[in-house]
Amino acid sequence: MTIQEEQQEIIADFEYLLNWDDKYEYIIQLGKELPLIDSRYKTEDNLIRGCQSRVWLHADFLDGKLSFTADSDAIITKGLVSLVIKVLSGHTPKEIVDAEITFIEAIGLSSHLSPTRSNGLLSMLKQIKLYALAYQAKSVHS
Amino acid sequence: MHDTTTISDPALNIEHLRKDFPILDQTIYGSPLVYLDNAATTQKPEAVLKAMDDYYHTINSNVHRGVHYLSQRATEAYEGSRQKIADFINARHNHEIIFTRGTTEAINLVAASFGKKFLQAGDSILVSAVEHHSNIVPWQLICEEKGATLRVIPVDDNGELILHDLHRLLEGVKLVAFNYVSNSLGIINPVKHIISTAHSYNIPVLLDAAQAVQHMEVDVQDLDVDFLAFSSHKLYGPTGIGVLYGKEEWLNQLPPYQGGGEMIKTVTFEKTTYNDLPYKFEAGTPDMAGAIGLGAAIDYILGLGIRNVRQAEHNLMTYALDTLQDVQGIRFIGKADSANRAGVISFLVGDIHPFDLGEILDKQGIAVRTGHHCAQPVMDRYCIPGTVRASLAVYNNREDVDRLAAGIRKAAKLLLG
Ligand SMILES: Cc1ncc(COP(=O)(O)O)c(C=O)c1O
Numbered sequence: 001m002t003i004q005e006e007q008q009e010i011i012a013d014f015e016y017l018l019n020w021d022d023k024y025e026y027i028i029q030l031g032k033e034l035p036l037i038d039s040r041y042k043t044e045d046n047l048i049r050g051c052q053s054r055v056w057l058h059a060d061f062l063d064g065k066l067s068f069t070a071d072s073d074a075i076i077t078k079g080l081v082s083l084v085i086k087v088l089s090g091h092t093p094k095e096i097v098d099a100e101i102t103f104i105e106a107i108g109l110s111s112h113l114s115p116t117r118s119n120g121l122l123s124m125l126k127q128i129k130l131y132a133l134a135y136q137a138k139s140v141h142s
Numbered sequence: 143m144h145d146t147t148t149i150s151d152p153a154l155n156i157e158h159l160r161k162d163f164p165i166l167d168q169t170i171y172g173s174p175l176v177y178l179d180n181a182a183t184t185q186k187p188e189a190v191l192k193a194m195d196d197y198y199h200t201i202n203s204n205v206h207r208g209v210h211y212l213s214q215r216a217t218e219a220y221e222g223s224r225q226k227i228a229d230f231i232n233a234r235h236n237h238e239i240i241f242t243r244g245t246t247e248a249i250n251l252v253a254a255s256f257g258k259k260f261l262q263a264g265d266s267i268l269v270s271a272v273e274h275h276s277n278i279v280p281w282q283l284i285c286e287e288k289g290a291t292l293r294v295i296p297v298d299d300n301g302e303l304i305l306h307d308l309h310r311l312l313e314g315v316k317l318v319a320f321n322y323v324s325n326s327l328g329i330i331n332p333v334k335h336i337i338s339t340a341h342s343y344n345i346p347v348l349l350d351a352a353q354a355v356q357h358m359e360v361d362v363q364d365l366d367v368d369f370l371a372f373s374s375h376k377l378y379g380p381t382g383i384g385v386l387y388g389k390e391e392w393l394n395q396l397p398p399y400q401g402g403g404e405m406i407k408t409v410t411f412e413k414t415t416y417n418d419l420p421y422k423f424e425a426g427t428p429d430m431a432g433a434i435g436l437g438a439a440i441d442y443i444l445g446l447g448i449r450n451v452r453q454a455e456h457n458l459m460t461y462a463l464d465t466l467q468d469v470q471g472i473r474f475i476g477k478a479d480s481a482n483r484a485g486v487i488s489f490l491v492g493d494i495h496p497f498d499l500g501e502i503l504d505k506q507g508i509a510v511r512t513g514h515h516c517a518q519p520v521m522d523r524y525c526i527p528g529t530v531r532a533s534l535a536v537y538n539n540r541e542d543v544d545r546l547a548a549g550i551r552k553a554a555k556l557l558l559g
Contacts, residue, residue, distance in 0.1 A: 020171065020505050021505075021552075021556060024502065024505070024556055025556060028556065028557065028559065053495060053497045053498075053527075054527075073495055073527065074495035074497045074498050075494075075495065075498050075557055076497075076498050076501055077497070077498075
């Protein structure tokens, strides 16, 4: 699936969840499916500091594709992180750099992207783009 | 909705008083608003909004400058507010009241001006372990500049300051700065004891009263405190204005903080002479509407009676601690005792991240604060990432507390699965 298709699928899934509590229950459930970061990568270097909750992120580059593992100390953030990784993992650096992440807003959780909230999700998205840019630059030069 | 259980105090009719705060009457995501973030800022009664509106509609004009009618009216109103504040905290003189932008600016003023004149390399400033960043960082800045050090009164597991070593801690200290009530834990500190101990060594004391003046009587002469700071916006008044009280003998010794209009007597390029108190510390056009709004807020509180406010809030605090105690997995930060507590309840539930809990409460229309509350050293002391903080004002009722307890239960069910 393309990044766009992955996002469409998530948006469609959430359309069935009419109440906010159902939505959150689902997000929390997704948090449990997050590909957890190996404890040896759960370091200060891989810590993305939000003011409120913390996110750890690790990137692997294999066969031209990036994949991510992560963790967060807040369970709602963890659920959203899990969704972001589901959407972006397994794609090429170029696809990730070019991707526009629209699903978070579409499922009604845009407050998590507000810089005032600074809960780590926004910084994590930026970090993923930075990794992708770095690998894209590398593959162009090599 | 007239639930008899919500009328908790005979002296104040809370249901009636809530109508003075129009903002409370709204729904958030479909639920009636429960506003429990009062330690961050309180809502404003109609009387405050009207006073500010009237000011702009009828007498707006620059103060202390004009010969004309409006300027004189504006000056009277502005100075009238200063007098109200002086009376409110029982200052000896109204020129001991300096208008600032808030608590933060008041503390920065003293740190900079006192530090410039009195602080030398090797000296110390003493603060407590439960301070807001506003009462830490200004001191760090001046200490760094002067080669002085910041010393800290430790706190115990109950959130109470450990004072048996106070005499030793005071050695070489030039000023003690601490809060009356901690914004992260809500514990009322033994202010008189600390002030008199500091005074026995002729060390002046600055009291951060940002979380005190809205909850209890504060009398600067009775406390014998040298400096005291608070913010209007936590006292039902407008944002952007606050107060520094200083004893006349101290304020006269301090150099000005900022230069500009209003604070000078004569200016030549060779030499400027400064104005008298309080204008020496009020450079530039002040926040006139803000000062007048704060005056109206004080009138409002005095109208309710500050003792009645204290009593009503104390009753609600007792009810809140009792009610929340029954929530499974709840853990209060600081001793859960209403006698020594004002306004604030900080807690955690199980191992739920405060941010998650705050978000699910928000979805139920309940406004609380989550995080470190600008008091990171306090969180480090208890080895926690932050807390959920519910903070009360005079307009909160038992229904608010019940909604909070139910909201936490619902959140816990959702988050713990
Ligand atoms: C104890 C304490 N001190 C200082 C401050 C800072 O007040 P302001 O931001 O109004 O200057 C606050 C407000 O959060 C506070 O609670």
